[in-house]
Amino acid sequence: xxxxxxxxIEYWKYYIMLLYYRFAEMPPVVRVVAIFTTLCIIAIVLLVxxxxxxxxxxxxxxxxxxxxxxxxxxxxxxxxxxxxxxxVNTISEELGLPKxxxxxxxxxxxxxxxxxxxxxxxxxxxxRPNWQRILQAFKVPAYFxxxxxxRKTQLRxxxxxxxxxxxxxxxxxxxxxxxxxxxxxxMMNARFHVARFxxxxxxxxxxxxxxxxxxxxxxVNFHNILQYRHDNNMSMPNLIRWCNRQPVNEExxxxxxxxxxxxxxxxxxxxxxxxxxxxxDEQFACALIKALGELEYIPAESEFRxxxxxASFAERQALADxxxxxxxxxxxxxxxxxxxxxxxxxxxSKMKALRVLYNYGRxxxxxxxxxxxxxxxANAPLFEHIECNLLDSSKYA
Amino acid sequence: xxxxxxxxxxxxxxxxxxxxxxxYIAMVILAYQQHKRxxxxxxxxxxxxxxxxxxxxxxxxxxxxxxxxxxTIINNxxxxxxxDYPDYEVVIVNDGSKDDxxxxxxxxxxxxxxxxxxxxxIKTKPVRGVYKTSSDxxxxxxxxxxxxxxxxxxxxxxxxxxxxxxxxxxxxxxVDCIIDKYALxxxxxxxxxxxxxxxAVSASMRMSNGCDVRKGQMVExxxxxxxxxxxxxxxxxRSYLVGKQALSAINAMQNVSGGFxxxxxxxxxxxxxxxxxxxxxxxxxxxRMIRYMCDSGEDYRVVQIPETCCWTxxxxxxxxxxxxRTRWGRGLLQFFIxxxxxxxxxxxxxxxxxxxxxxxxxEMLAPLIEFTGYIMLLYLIITGGVNYKTVWLTxxxxxxxxxxxxxxxxxxxxxxxxxxxxxxxxxxxMLASLLEPFLYHPLNVFYSLRGYVKHIFGAKMVWGxxxxxxxxxxxxxxxxxxxxxxxxxxAEIQEIEE
Numbered sequence: 001x002x003x004x005x006x007x008x009i010e011y012w013k014y015y016i017m018l019l020y021y022r023f024a025e026m027p028p029v030v031r032v033v034a035i036f037t038t039l040c041i042i043a044i045v046l047l048v049x050x051x052x053x054x055x056x057x058x059x060x061x062x063x064x065x066x067x068x069x070x071x072x073x074x075x076x077x078x079x080x081x082x083x084x085x086x087x088v089n090t091i092s093e094e095l096g097l098p099k100x101x102x103x104x105x106x107x108x109x110x111x112x113x114x115x116x117x118x119x120x121x122x123x124x125x126x127x128r129p130n131w132q133r134i135l136q137a138f139k140v141p142a143y144f145x146x147x148x149x150x151r152k153t154q155l156r157x158x159x160x161x162x163x164x165x166x167x168x169x170x171x172x173x174x175x176x177x178x179x180x181x182x183x184x185x186x187m188m189n190a191r192f193h194v195a196r197f198x199x200x201x202x203x204x205x206x207x208x209x210x211x212x213x214x215x216x217x218x219x220v221n222f223h224n225i226l227q228y229r230h231d232n233n234m235s236m237p238n239l240i241r242w243c244n245r246q247p248v249n250e251e252x253x254x255x256x257x258x259x260x261x262x263x264x265x266x267x268x269x270x271x272x273x274x275x276x277x278x279x280x281d282e283q284f285a286c287a288l289i290k291a292l293g294e295l296e297y298i299p300a301e302s303e304f305r306x307x308x309x310x311a312s313f314a315e316r317q318a319l320a321d322x323x324x325x326x327x328x329x330x331x332x333x334x335x336x337x338x339x340x341x342x343x344x345x346x347x348x349s350k351m352k353a354l355r356v357l358y359n360y361g362r363x364x365x366x367x368x369x370x371x372x373x374x375x376x377x378a379n380a381p382l383f384e385h386i387e388c389n390l391l392d393s394s395k396y397a
Numbered sequence: 398x399x400x401x402x403x404x405x406x407x408x409x410x411x412x413x414x415x416x417x418x419x420x421y422i423a424m425v426i427l428a429y430q431q432h433k434r435x436x437x438x439x440x441x442x443x444x445x446x447x448x449x450x451x452x453x454x455x456x457x458x459x460x461x462x463x464x465x466x467x468x469t470i471i472n473n474x475x476x477x478x479x480x481d482y483p484d485y486e487v488v489i490v491n492d493g494s495k496d497d498x499x500x501x502x503x504x505x506x507x508x509x510x511x512x513x514x515x516x517x518x519i520k521t522k523p524v525r526g527v528y529k530t531s532s533d534x535x536x537x538x539x540x541x542x543x544x545x546x547x548x549x550x551x552x553x554x555x556x557x558x559x560x561x562x563x564x565x566x567x568x569x570x571x572v573d574c575i576i577d578k579y580a581l582x583x584x585x586x587x588x589x590x591x592x593x594x595x596x597a598v599s600a601s602m603r604m605s606n607g608c609d610v611r612k613g614q615m616v617e618x619x620x621x622x623x624x625x626x627x628x629x630x631x632x633x634x635r636s637y638l639v640g641k642q643a644l645s646a647i648n649a650m651q652n653v654s655g656g657f658x659x660x661x662x663x664x665x666x667x668x669x670x671x672x673x674x675x676x677x678x679x680x681x682x683x684x685r686m687i688r689y690m691c692d693s694g695e696d697y698r699v700v701q702i703p704e705t706c707c708w709t710x711x712x713x714x715x716x717x718x719x720x721x722r723t724r725w726g727r728g729l730l731q732f733f734i735x736x737x738x739x740x741x742x743x744x745x746x747x748x749x750x751x752x753x754x755x756x757x758x759x760e761m762l763a764p765l766i767e768f769t770g771y772i773m774l775l776y777l778i779i780t781g782g783v784n785y786k787t788v789w790l791t792x793x794x795x796x797x798x799x800x801x802x803x804x805x806x807x808x809x810x811x812x813x814x815x816x817x818x819x820x821x822x823x824x825x826x827m828l829a830s831l832l833e834p835f836l837y838h839p840l841n842v843f844y845s846l847r848g849y850v851k852h853i854f855g856a857k858m859v860w861g862x863x864x865x866x867x868x869x870x871x872x873x874x875x876x877x878x879x880x881x882x883x884x885x886x887x888a889e890i891q892e893i894e895e
Binding site: 022026030032033034036037038040041043044045047048051052054055116120153154157158161164165185213215216217219220221223224258262347351381382384385387388390391 | 411414415418419422425429437438440442443446447448450451452453454455509511512513514515516529530531586588589590591592786787790791794795797798801802804805807808809811812816
């Protein structure tokens with residue numbers, strides 16, 4: 001018998017054939033499982049390599065940011081907070097940037113987190129014109145415009161978030177084309193951008209979208225936007241129009257009423273009261289009652305008392321709170337709150353009525369003491385709870 | 398052994414293994430999509446900035462039961478009081494501690510007993526008193542201490558805390574856990590972005606053994622350098638970054654951990670709170686919340702977020718691990734018996750059609766199947782009926798798959814930004830992954846089976862304390878350095894066989 005020593009390609013051919021025949025001998029189930037597992041392992045390994053590659057890239061980016069941070073941060077803070085107005089060339093010179101500084105994705109991209117940090121930590125002291133020129137010196141607007149032209153939604157959203165984070169003065173047009181994008185996140189971020197920086201009527205898209213589902217995140221964002229516009233003396237939307245919008249969007253109406261309350265729009269109170277008179281929706285009614293209460297609109301008191309008989313649990317809570325905030329000293333309110341305490345069957349409502357009575361001037365305190373004297377042993381702890389100044393009963397659940 | 402049985406077993410095991418591997422693959426893909434979506438749309442600093450100043454940010458209460466925690470309670474409460482969130486309160490429930498836990502709290506935080514009108518929305522052991530601070534310190538004002546008679550379970554103490562919380566949401570945690578400073582922003586955010594009602598949010602938890610902890614805050618997460626906590630850390634990471642992320646993607650989360658779980662207060666109360674008789678009270682709570690939502694026809698979501706929000710101390714000895722795993726095994730069986738009517742019940746949607754069958758097939762039956770496999774292999778070795786080629790091929794394939802899975806977890810961990818500061822720390826994970834199938838996994842199989850047996854034969858389990866070594870806290874100042882380091886606290890779950 002002759003023996004051959006295989007080498008090179010022959011060896012590998014033989015080895016692969018051997019594997020194939022061994023494999024072919026196995027039961028079909030084992031073969032299927034083996035193929036499947038092998039493919040899966042390959043897929044996972046590729047995934048791992050991809051992720052590790054991304055992580056290494058991210059690590060390099062972080063190192064680059066750190067080096068820029070050491071080089072530019074102090075100077076940027078100094079230039080942004082100085083009261084002296086500077087032009088772009090002077091700022092570039094001060095920062096040590098070359099005369100014909102061209103925007104490079106890596107350089108400008110790495111500057112973004114540093115600029116956001118400066119904006120976040122020195123918001124109050126920043127001289128806005130200088131700040132915009134610093135951004136121009138680093139070609140930040142051009143960078144964002146380039147990102148907004150990107151095919152990747154992720155990059156566009158990131159750009160919009162960054163623009164708002166660093167208060168970059170960028171044309172609203174860069175985002176207007178995405179106001180009705182199919183990607184909901186993209187659409188909302190574009191709307192946030194236009195609402196924040198827009199000059200003509202920035203809330204148009206919001207008002208025209210009949211199917212809009214208004215989440216808490218949107219409330220948070222839109223409130224911040226309105227606050228920004230308010231602080232920068234920019235035009236504010238007509239919130240009452242949002243309340244009367246057709247077709248009705250309940251969440252948007254409630255949000256609008258809350259914003260009227262938060263921005264102390266006293267002039268809108270008569271209209272809010274008129275809405276309350278016709279209101280049948282519990283949540284909207286609660287928002288209206290809370291707004292009228294916090295805006296201390298005394299004419300609403302009689303409507304509050306009138307509403308009590310048909311009010312739900314949540315509405316009664318809101319009514320008691322609102323009357324407590326208005327605190328007009330009206331004896332009828334004291335009677336109403338006493339009745340509220342006596343007719344309530346749950347501890348939470350009783351506590352609420354008692355808390356308002358306790359803080360409702362001399363008349364309220366007298367009524368509280370009278371009720372305390374007549375209280376049953378089961379209700380006595382409620383009075384002690386209210387009288388204890390260490391307990392914040394406004395949050396009694 | 399008849400050939401028929403042998404063939405049936407062979408094919409059953411192969412099909413089962415294939416299903417298990419397929420389920421892992423599906424989960425890896427789903428989890429990747431979740432991580433990617435999270436990375437694309439979530440900007441943490443932006444979120445924190447917005448929530449910090451917004452009037453729409455919901456209030457959160459933190460409920461932390463404490464039982465005989467005098468050695469660590471002050472550090473831990475201080476840590477809870479120093480979180481970053483605009484509107485939160487901390488409710489510590491002293492569950493009838495026999496040591497000076499309450500006394501220390503009263504002295505340190507200047508607490509006085511207040512006439513709180515306590516309403517028992519969920520039945521618990523009697524509450525002896527409620528304490529609030531008389532100090533002007535603003536942080537202390539967030540603290541409420543509830544002193545109650547010992548209920549024997551964490552569930553009873555948690556329920557007492559739930560009865561007193563005043564916010565729309567609450568976080569249930571253990572008093573000895575270290576919570577990330579920004580954890581509350583992270584768990585609140587899903588409730589703000591979802592168009593459906595979010596009833597619970599789970600965040601990743603890791604082992605604190607070996608980490609650098611100062612003043613109750615995590616300074617540098619490190620992998621544990623002893624084997625049992627290291628295995629557990631790997632197991633937790635795998636579960637949170639792959640399993641739970643994937644199930645969260647299809648709204649089929651099975652569990653929100655008792656160590657750190659965020660819940661909707663109203664739904665928890667309506668679902669009846671934690672069940673004091675359950676050995677898997679966290680899993681049971683989520684099941685009952687889902688049952689409540691589905692029975693009332695309401696839409697809901699249970700969300701898993703990838704960020705690590707909490708570090709807990711894992712068992713460091715085999716004895717404690719054995720007790721923990723036996724209890725978990727027992728809890729799993731008990732849970733399944735209680736909620737068996739939800740399986741393949743269309744009322745319970747994904748929970749009935751995906752979550753519960755998955756738990757049954759791959760979590761509850763797995764130890765039984767594995768144990769039968771060990772017996773079968775032994776029998777075949779003795780009788781000489783082993784096809785060693787097939788055995789090695791199968792073993793090698795599965796072993797490679799397990800290692801690939803660990804690599805995936807590591808890459809996910811780095812991708813989501815939870816990474817250890819030093820990349821070489823992941824070598825510990827790789828070490829654990831190489832050893833896990835030989836050292837850790839068989840132990841878990843055995844303890845789970847022991848739990849099943851104990852439950853079937855009705856052995857009574859009485860809850861006591863858990864053995865803790867205490868965090869190796871690095872003192873922040875010289876004055877603190879002079880203070881004694883908490884000594885090892887030794888007390889364990891006592892099991893009484895009846």
